[in-house]
Amino acid sequence: MLKLTCPYCGIEADETELHGGGEAHLERAAGGAGDSELEQYLFIRSNPRGVHFERWHHIHGCGKWFHAARCTETMEVFGTYSAQTLRPPENTLSEIKRRRPNWVNA
């Protein structure tokens, strides 16, 4: 069972309490975007085997959306953080680099 700590209410929630929201930090295609930008935003995914930033919804809890950094190969969680950010916070990035020295943020 995957467990993630909601950064808003502080609860360590089982995945049954959460709803997955897919890849995080996607750049939203703006109003005048062309087909290719919309395709990127809506469908194209990095889908890495390794470090993955993703959105989660604490749906059966406080109701907030948050972000998590997780390894899709080992299921390790590097950290969870606020959804009010365009990129992962420094402490999460350094935790990832500590455990994955060769990792490059694509």
Place this chain on the structure above:
Amino acid sequence: MKPRQKYSAFALVREAMRGHTGWPRAWNSPLPSKRYDVIVIGAGGHGLATAYYLGKNHQIRNVAVLEKGWLGGGNTGRNTTIIRSNYLQDASAAIYEKSRSLYEELSQQLNYNVMFSPRGVMMLAQTHHEARGYQRINNANIVQGVATEYISPEQVRELCPIISISGPRYPVLGALWQARGGTARHDAVAWGYARACSEMGMHIIEQCEVTSVRTEGGRVVGVETGKGSIECGKLAIVVAGHSGVVAERAGFRLPIESVALQALVSEPIKPCLDVVVMANTVHGYISQSDKGELVIGGGADQYNNYSQRGSFLHIEETVRALVETFPIISRLQMLRQWGGIVDMTGDRSPILSRTPVEGVYINCGWGTGGFKAIPGSGWAMAELVANDQPGALAASFGLERFREGRFIDESVAAGVAH
């Protein structure tokens, strides 16, 4: 390697007389050559079928299939083997029905018993929404010429007496029934294609991971592997759950996410179920193997995963649902449980396509339901690779559909897509 021996009743008797010492290896395992006309990455069913039809239909035989693990060790060897073709959209019905009809004669074609068993597949309608969805598919299938029918709860009970029709939570309101759907032996499909490819002189190279794709001027020239670098004229990527990883190595990204899907089998019991039953509302499907085990599949996880292990809660959910639908199985013990990494697209339809790299083709996105598609997919993929453009079967499944908004939406009808 000894020439291929034809499998027959006579060969069986002859080998029985000499202690089964005369069977040659089913396929050879050579070291890689310097160059191939076509390299196929991935020795799952789809990769092997692609190679087979390249040789059989297009006379392209200087082909290697490279596999990082063992042949058939991916989803092909992990699936619950449900075969049906009653999908909603025209493009899907065409390729899945082509595939189902190829399964009918595959054992004879390959001279390898793939144990295709058209025992009938029943998809239960357990909500009004689902009932209407299946009636709609049934209507579409009539127009498409795919034999299927919508049956009543009484007919369901007749075909499968162990079902509890009356609920309590989700009573059976009817079912979509395909009498010529069924199951096949998953390993045998991979092994049979591998043997036939080997017979045509193709190389099947296991323990050989493709680690990068080499290009010159936007065109593929070869691959780097754990067994050295190999040149190729064309490259077919057929790696299911690892499509994103290999595409990244070739320099492009896909509209795909990889998640775990699980299955489990019970201890063997006496025959009690001679059809395949799928209950999509409650995420459970079930059939009985020739050994007597109940083969059970469940729902996919909600998050990206490459670990080939799924969430326990999905097993629990599936078992709970099936016990309610089939009360007699409530005291069975489960023998084993496993997971595979499935490649999900946004419209739950596959991708058979050219790619941004010239000479590189990709076949993926079969997700939770591609075992049934192996022969048809291989057929269509071989056509695409050989001609550098898709034939009628693959034409709608190109990558460009996501940019152009021409989805082949199969996610509407069922929560799971088997």
